[in-house]
Amino acid sequence: MIGTPQTKKISADFFTQGYRISGIFLMKKRLLADIVYDLTTDYIELHDAYVSPIMEPAQISAHYNATLIAKPHLDFFLTTSLKDGLRRDQHYGRSLQRYPVFITVPFFEITGEILSAMRSFSGRPYLAKAGPFVTVLNVTARSTFNPDVVYEGAVGQVNREKIGCFGKKVD
Amino acid sequence: MTKILIIDDNEDMLKMMQMIIGKKTNYRVVACKDGSEGLEAAFESQPEIAIVDVMMPGISGYEVVQQLRKTPRTADMGIIILTARGQAIDRTAALEAGADDHMSKPVKMDALIERIGSLLEEKEEEKQRKKVTAAAATDRTRQKQAQAAPKEERAGYLTLALFSLRGGVGVTTLAVNLASVLQEVGSTLLLDLSPNSGHCALNLGLRPEKHWGNYLENPNTPFESLLLSHASGLRLLAAPLVPLEYGWFSNDDIKKLLTQLKPTCRFLVLDMPPVLNPTAKYLLTQANFVLLVSGDDPSSLQTTMMTRTAISDCASRTLLIRNITTPGPHPSAEAVKRALHTKTLIDIPYEKAQTQAQRAGTPLALSQPQASMVAPLKRTIQLLLARKKKAT
Known part of the structure; x- marks a missing residue:
């Protein structure tokens, strides 16, 4: 599906301000991650969205068939498929190395792997570099206040502005 | 015709599932685009299986499942939750709501059809x-009503011999559990005929203080006086825990044993030793059915083949049981059928709780009736009783 200009429905879990929003993103010409990284827009439009409080993540408290997610307030989002969660340019670059990381955002601690072209990985560029989100692979997001609640995804895009702690293993 | 109900608000998905399932199977597919329509269809057509989406406007999939489980006529139907919410927490929520399984979208249609x-x-x-x-x-x-009926009408109705020439395939375990299930149907007597070290008593949590060895010591001892009683009502003629210097039974002893004990019970279960001497052969001829127990490893299958040849005079009464005693992958029923040149009567799945049950001296059939081996045992009894009825 990558690069083909036709509509595809992508399911993703968006986490913002204590809520889990399971939504359907209608992918037309641009990938979900491309929309998220686009600095000229402030929102992501979802076709169908089901809202759950993160303390009761299986309970659906609201449903709306047209929903806007405010990007500056989005903590992170997860997709189960690798290709659905990456930017177009991230589909290339097979020589990239993976480094394990630990990240905290409001209500969650996130573990996973980060892609880097550098031989010796330092987290600094990831926090300072331009670009609103950090891409994490093989993500596990554990609820801070309810550690039994765990979300997993092939890809997570984490809002750089929301990161409180960025941990990495020293080489 | 098997009816499958699909409830999903995504019309494309609904049409696709309806088309593929309809094309690849013989099921009749009923499709509904929301929860309330789905519930109505379920109550009306009572399908065997419902595939329910979670995220739907109006009634959510979880509520649909809860409603179906609450209503007696749909309470037992199979329910699969099929949702884009594929997190572990969502699986737990689906199972807690009452679904049998949870699958996440996108799903491969073959996997869904298989499920x-x-x-x-x-x-x-x-x-x-x-x-x-x-x-x-x-x-x-x-049984209670039959108490007043003449004793000979009920006595000695069915004798089952569980047998294998290969040790370690679970003959004693099956005999104990089968007898425990049979006891629920009618008065049952289990005979542990192991000449070396019998374990039926230990499996039932009984102490073999008296056993058939006492008869060999003193042939005037009536067999009935040697029986042990289990709390379930099942009675046991235990084997000695160690081999005796008096040896084993002769054919005459067996005749005497059966003459004395058969009239005291409706079902007689023989836990046969892994030997095929003349007395063992004679015992097999006395059984209504010989349940030949086999594992599915190559040596076990070979022994089973050879045993069938050796007891060919009992061929019409011999039925095969595959007992799986180890975890992990096993050959398919078809492969076992090819190896043995015949179909097994029943396959008993591996049961992890069995070791614990043996240690505790409580047969799984009594302590954990939901254990995976119990249902096939009940089915075995059902099949055997049907065959016996047909034969008489």
Whole structure:
């Protein structure tokens, strides 16, 4: 599906301000991650969205068939498929190395792997570099206040502005 | 025709599932685009399986499942939750709501069709299990009513010999559990005929203070005086825990044993030793059915083949049972059938709790009736009783 200009429905879990929003993103010409990284827009439009409080993540408290997610307030989002969660340019670059990381955002601690072209990985560029989100692979997001609640995804895009702690293993 | 109900608000998905399932299977597919329409269709057509989406406007999939489970006529149907919410927490929520399984979108249609098939089988087994339990309850009532009937009408109705020439395939475990289930149907007596070290008593949590060795010591001892009683009502003629210097039974001893004990019970279960001497052969001829127990490893299958040849005079009464005693992958029923040149009567799945049950001296059939080996045992009894009825 990558690069083909036709509509595809992508399911993703968006986490913002204590809520889990399971939504359907209608992918037309641009990938979900491309929309998220686009600095000229402030929102992501979802076709169908089901809202759950993160303390009761299986309970659906609201449903709306047209929903806007405010990007500056989005903590992170997860997709189960690798290709659905990456930017177009991230589909290339097979020589990239993976480094394990630990990240905290409001209500969650996130573990996973980060892609880097550098031989010796330092987290600094990831926090300072331009670009609103950090891409994490093989993500596990554990609820801070309810550690039994765990979300997993092939890809997570984490809002750089929301990161409180960025941990990495020293080489 | 098997009916499958699909409830999903995504019309494209609904149409696709309806088309593919309809094309690849013989199921009749009923499609509904929301929860309330789905509930109505379920109550009206009572499908065998429902595939329910979670995220739907109006009634959510979880509420649909709860409603279906609450309503008696749809309470037992198979339910698969199929949702884009594929997190572990969502699976837990689906199972807590009452679904049988949870699958996440996007789903491969072949995997979904396979799951529908296996769920249909599970539900059928569950139905059979309920039938057996109901039949057992009816039988208990009949048994009570039959108390006044002449003793000889009920006595010695069915004798089963569980046998294998290969040790370690679980003959004793099956004998103990089969006898425990049979006891629910009618008065049952289990004979542990192991000449070396019998374990039926230990499996039942009984101390073999008296056993058939006492008869060999003193042939005037009546067999009935040597029986041990289990709390379930099952009676046992235990084997000595160590081999005795008096040896084993002769044919005459066996005749005497059967003459004395058969009239005291309706069902007689023989836990046969892994030997095929003349007395063992004679015992096999006295059974209504010989249940030849086999593992599915190559050496076990070979022994089973050779045993069938050796007891060919009992061929018409010999039935095969595959007992799986180890975890992990096993050959398919078809492969076992090819190896043995015949179909097994029943396959008993591996049961992890069995080791613990043996240690505790409580047969799984009594302590954990939901254990995976119990339903096939009940089915075995149902099949054997049907065959016996047909034969008489």
